[in-house]
Amino acid sequence: MSELFGGQHVGPFTFYYSWIGTFLFVVVSIVVAKIYGKHHNLKDVEKFADLILMSVMIWIIIWKGSGMLPVAKDLFVAPVKVLFAAPASGADKAAVIAVILYTVLTVKRVKPVLAEWLDLCAVSITAGLIPFFLLHLELGQQIGWPWGILITGRRYTPVNFYEVFILLCSLVMSLYGAKAIHGLRGSYLLALVGVGSLFVSLFSESLTLWILLSPTQWGLLATGGFGLWGMKRFTTLT
Amino acid sequence: MRYTTVGGIDLELARTRKILLVMLMLIVVTAIVINQHPKTLAQLPEAGYRAPNFILHTLSGHPIELSQLKGKPVLINFFASWCPPCQAEAPDLVQMYDRYHTQVVFLGVDMTESDSRSAVQAFMKKVGIHYPIVLDSLGKVAKQYDVISIPMSFFVNAQGVIVARVAGAMNRNSLASELSHLLSSQNLNAPGQ
Structure with a gap:
C-alpha cells in the first residue's frame, strides 16, 4: 500500500493518488447526495450538489491561481512558468476560507430546510470521504504490527485505513440504526464520526497543539459535540 | 436504535447519546494525556516529519550528507536539466540564493538517472547556479523523498524537520514566502531527536 505515496504519469503530467482520491470524494459525495435525496424526497438536492461542485471549483481556482497570479504577466512569454507554478504558501487556507464564505452565502440565498441539508451533508460527505481516505495515505506512529505500512525500513500506522473503517461503520450505523427523521440521522452520524475519528487521531502524529489538542482533534471534538447537541434535541422531539 | 418513548423522552436515543458523550470525553482525556508525551x-x-538523511556527491566528487547540515535551514530542490518547469524556476532560485545564502543552505538534487553530468554542467553555467548541486545517479534519494514529479522542493528547518514540501515550479514570490516561513519556524522544537 506504500505505492499510494506516489501517482500516475500521463505524458508530462503527474496525477497523485491523493488527487484521484479527492476527485472520487467529489463524485461520490454528489452521487450519494442525489440518491439519498431522491430516496427521502428531499428538496433542493440539486442546489446542494451545485454547492459541492462550486466549492470544489472555488478551492481549485484559489489554490492553483494563487501561484499563477504573481507570474500571470509571463503567460505569453514563458507559459510553462505560469502553468506549472506551485501554489503560494498558505493558499490552501485561503481557499478553505473562500469555500466557507461561499457556503454561508449560498445557504442564506437558498434558505434550505436546514435539517434536510444536515442529513444530506453528513451522509454524502461521509460517503465521499471513504474513497478519499482509501487513496490518501496518512501514516501515524511507528508500530511493529504486520499491517503497518513499510516505508524506509520502518512500519507506520495506516491511519487512513483506520479512518475508512470508522467512516464505513458510522455510515452503516446511521443509515440502518437511526430513525428517518430529518436532522436526526445527520446529527447521529456527526456524533459517530466525531467520536470514531477522534479515537483514530490517537494513532496519528501531530506536533502542533492548540491548548492540549491538535487542530484536527479540536475539529473532530466540535463535530462530535455538534452531533450530540443535535441528538439531544430529538430525545424530546421524537 | 430502538425507540421507547416515556413522558415524551426517547429513552433509547437518550441512552445512545449518553454513551457517545462518555466515549467522547474519555477519548479527549486520553488524547490530552498522549499529547503531553x-x-x-x-x-x-x-511536512512535519524529519527529513530522510542521504549522502550524495557533487559534480566535483565532494560528498554532502544532509545530517551534517543540521543546525542550518536547508532548501532541497529536486530538478533535471531537461525539465521545462525546472528551467523556468532556476533563475528565481539563483536570485533567492543570492539573497538568502547566509541564512539558508541551498541544495540542488539532480535526477541524474534521467539526466547527464554534461547536461547538468551546461545548465548550471547557462543559468548561473553557484549553490551546490548533487547527483542522484541511481534515483535512490528521489525514491526516498517520493519525488514523482519535478521540480519538487523541501524546506527543512535547522532541527532537520520538513516545514514544507512544494510540488511545481516556484517563482520569486512563492520562494520568498516559503523561505521566510522556513526561517520563522527555526525555533520549532522537534521532540525525540
Whole structure:
C-alpha cells in the first residue's frame, strides 16, 4: 500500500493518488447526495450538489491561481512558468476560507430546510470521504504490527485505513440504526464520526497543539459535540 | 436504535447519546494525556516529519550528507536539466540564493538517472547556479523523498524537520514566502531527536 505515496504519469503530467482520491470524494459525495435525496424526497438536492461542485471549483481556482497570479504577466512569454507554478504558501487556507464564505452565502440565498441539508451533508460527505481516505495515505506512529505500512525500513500506522473503517461503520450505523427523521440521522452520524475519528487521531502524529489538542482533534471534538447537541434535541422531539 | 418513548423522552436515543458523550470525553482525556508525551518523529518525506538523511556527491566528487547540515535551514530542490518547469524556476532560485545564502543552505538534487553530468554542467553555467548541486545517479534519494514529479522542493528547518514540501515550479514570490516561513519556524522544537 506504500505505492499510494506516489501517482500516475500521463505524458508530462503527474496525477497523485491523493488527487484521484479527492476527485472520487467529489463524485461520490454528489452521487450519494442525489440518491439519498431522491430516496427521502428531499428538496433542493440539486442546489446542494451545485454547492459541492462550486466549492470544489472555488478551492481549485484559489489554490492553483494563487501561484499563477504573481507570474500571470509571463503567460505569453514563458507559459510553462505560469502553468506549472506551485501554489503560494498558505493558499490552501485561503481557499478553505473562500469555500466557507461561499457556503454561508449560498445557504442564506437558498434558505434550505436546514435539517434536510444536515442529513444530506453528513451522509454524502461521509460517503465521499471513504474513497478519499482509501487513496490518501496518512501514516501515524511507528508500530511493529504486520499491517503497518513499510516505508524506509520502518512500519507506520495506516491511519487512513483506520479512518475508512470508522467512516464505513458510522455510515452503516446511521443509515440502518437511526430513525428517518430529518436532522436526526445527520446529527447521529456527526456524533459517530466525531467520536470514531477522534479515537483514530490517537494513532496519528501531530506536533502542533492548540491548548492540549491538535487542530484536527479540536475539529473532530466540535463535530462530535455538534452531533450530540443535535441528538439531544430529538430525545424530546421524537 | 430502538425507540421507547416515556413522558415524551426517547429513552433509547437518550441512552445512545449518553454513551457517545462518555466515549467522547474519555477519548479527549486520553488524547490530552498522549499529547503531553514527547514524540519521536519518523523520517518521512512529508511536512512535519524529519527529513530522510542521504549522502550524495557533487559534480566535483565532494560528498554532502544532509545530517551534517543540521543546525542550518536547508532548501532541497529536486530538478533535471531537461525539465521545462525546472528551467523556468532556476533563475528565481539563483536570485533567492543570492539573497538568502547566509541564512539558508541551498541544495540542488539532480535526477541524474534521467539526466547527464554534461547536461547538468551546461545548465548550471547557462543559468548561473553557484549553490551546490548533487547527483542522484541511481534515483535512490528521489525514491526516498517520493519525488514523482519535478521540480519538487523541501524546506527543512535547522532541527532537520520538513516545514514544507512544494510540488511545481516556484517563482520569486512563492520562494520568498516559503523561505521566510522556513526561517520563522527555526525555533520549532522537534521532540525525540
